Amino acid sequence: MSSAAAIVIVTPQYNWGYPAPLKNALDHLYQKWTGKPLVIVTYGGHGGNKCAAQLRQVAAGLHMRPVATMPGIKRTK
């Protein structure tokens, strides 16, 4: 993580949130995320915009630099 120029997180949405293992990883590597540009990509039955918003807030707390565009992919089957 330290050597990465930027981070792309691709996550499903479950009940308006992102999965707990992802939060665990974010918390565990707390200092590694500082200053990294972040692209948040979500997917789900409705695209995952709710978990994208939550993740963006947490990323701010981790001093990351989330980009404005947050693609949400709607699963069709």
Ligand SMILES: Cc1cc2nc3c(=O)[nH]c(=O)nc-3n(C[C@H](O)[C@H](O)[C@H](O)COP(=O)(O)O)c2cc1C
């Ligand atoms: C328990 C559960 C809750 C879900 N909640 C949402 C939701 O809030 N919004 C959404 O868009 N999709 C929701 N989905 C659909 C999943 O995001 C979708 O099926 C996704 O493809 C699951 O990713 P996975 O196959 O990698 O586990 C939910 C699915 C499950 C099983």
